[in-house]
Amino acid sequence: MGMKTKIALGAVVGIVVIGAVSANAGDGDGGSTGKDTSASADRQAGGAKDTGAGTGADAKPDAKADTKADTKADTGQETGKKASQAEQFKAFVKENGTAQEKEAVAHVTKVQGADDRNDIFDTADVYTDFTGGIMGEGTGPAKLIASAFADWRQSENGLVTVYDADGELLGNGQF
Numbered sequence: 001m002g003m004k005t006k007i008a009l010g011a012v013v014g015i016v017v018i019g020a021v022s023a024n025a026g027d028g029d030g031g032s033t034g035k036d037t038s039a040s041a042d043r044q045a046g047g048a049k050d051t052g053a054g055t056g057a058d059a060k061p062d063a064k065a066d067t068k069a070d071t072k073a074d075t076g077q078e079t080g081k082k083a084s085q086a087e088q089f090k091a092f093v094k095e096n097g098t099a100q101e102k103e104a105v106a107h108v109t110k111v112q113g114a115d116d117r118n119d120i121f122d123t124a125d126v127y128t129d130f131t132g133g134i135m136g137e138g139t140g141p142a143k144l145i146a147s148a149f150a151d152w153r154q155s156e157n158g159l160v161t162v163y164d165a166d167g168e169l170l171g172n173g174q175f
Contacts, residue, residue, distance in 0.1 A: 085111035089126075092152045101148040104141035109165075114153055122158035124149065124175070133168035146173030 083091070086108055093105040113124040126145055130138025142162040149160045150173060158175040 085114045089114065089149065089152055093148045096151065097148050101144050104144040105148055107138070107141060108145065114149075117153070117155055117158070119156040122155040122175075124153065124158065124160045126160060126162045127167075128162060128164060128170065130164045130170060131166065133164055133166070134170060136164060136170075138162075138164050138170045142171030143173065146171055146175075149173070150175035 089111050090105055090108060093101050097105065107128040107130055108126055109129050110127040111124065112127075113122070116122070126149060128138055128142070128145070130136060130141065132138065145162050146160050150158075153160075153175050155175055159172060160175050161172040162170045164170050
């Protein structure tokens with residue numbers, strides 16, 4: 001990559017960061033970084049129970065079912081402690097993914113940033129045991145992993161990046 005390209009890329013990243021900071025400054029909640037997303041979801045789920053039976057009765061059972069499924073995955077009931085993000089991701093794909101996605105996600109070793117979302121500029125990193133970088137065997141499965149990740153987590157403006165065992169880029173996708 002040439003020097004001019006690096007400078008241009010740095011400028012674009014700087015503009016995105018400045019935009020994210022300025023957009024987050026107007027939140028009114030002190031610039032929350034999204035770390036309380038689970039607590040917000042719990043409050044919303046609790047609020048749905050307290051609203052009364054007159055409105056949205058058809059939607060309530062689905063919301064409760066989703067909350068229970070998320071809670072089971074988040075708490076790692078099988079082990080008695082909170083499951084890692086990689087374990088949660090693998091469990092989701094095992095239950096909801098295609099055969100190709102299941103095979104690709106079996107190579108995932110670590111997931112970072114999946115819980116830190118603010119819908120401004122969300123990033124997540126998925127590490128695998130593939131080797132060879134972008135020219136190696138993991139490029140195809142990386143697209144499947146990114147697609148499965150987009151099914152697992154949603155964001156207004158999210159980017160998931162998939163890396164090989166040496167930390168080299170394999171692929172990325174929006175979520």
